[in-house]
Amino acid sequence: MTTQLFVKMTLDAWHSRVKEADKIIDALSDEQLMNEVAPGRNRGIYLLGHLTAVHDMMLPLLDMGPQQFNNLNEAFIDNPDKAIAQLPSAAELRQAWKTANATLADNFSKMQPDDWFQRHTAVTDEKFATEPHRNKLNIIISRTSHLSYHAGQLALLKK
């Protein structure tokens, strides 16, 4: 019961933050996404691509299958904004963002509470034996903060 409860608390927070980010992104026009969140800083389109790629990478990290959008890694993970001239369109990124999150939600719904306390794929069995907090649920906790951090920046693009 307690395990079920705190898995719910953690997943509720994730889904709330995704929904909040959706709302911010949906309220921005494609033109607004091309603006920098503050002078000289990342553009909205970069943050949208970055969040999408990071969420998509959660699939292999949580042992839920391969990335769906590894074509985004170069522009949005390996390089900073403006390093890659040719980016996917805003429409394409908006779709990838929704799909990546929907795929995660679908996989999450199939997990049993105890499954979340298994190791994630970036930690070895040996390490995990002494560091049991490096489990799948902890990925959700850290990625929720990552999402909030950038959502606060995307919100600055709203008129």
Added chain:
Amino acid sequence: MTTQLFVKMTLDAWHSRVKEADKIIDALSDEQLMNEVAPGRNRGIYLLGHLTAVHDMMLPLLDMGPQQFNNLNEAFIDNPDKAIAQLPSAAELRQAWKTANATLADNFSKMQPDDWFQRHTAVTDEKFATEPHRNKLNIIISRTSHLSYHAGQLALLKK
């Protein structure tokens, strides 16, 4: 054991995000704190005061005693930036920020894992009986996201 592990995961995330925000704030000069995070948006000093007041309000919410800095509520909770002309100095806010977080950390260290699953003070016993996720640990989860959201904005002030 699992309860202890989950509480550790949640508190580790909180402490990491506080440390990260500390680093951002400490790297900003008092002059930089007076700048808006983006044109027409909140100033750094407002976000510092807002985060401090919100963290300070966690004390009564977690049943850990009264607020220490309720003098900040009017300027940083009840009103938006620039509504109140006379704000505390940056030095005063920096100190209150450290003190509020240190007081929370001190109280957190005295909690037993199960204590975190008690209701917080903004939910009634009746509600809590059917909504057991509205516990003290859930306050930490939501405030960690709140902190990350604004830390992402404060980071934009760095040169």
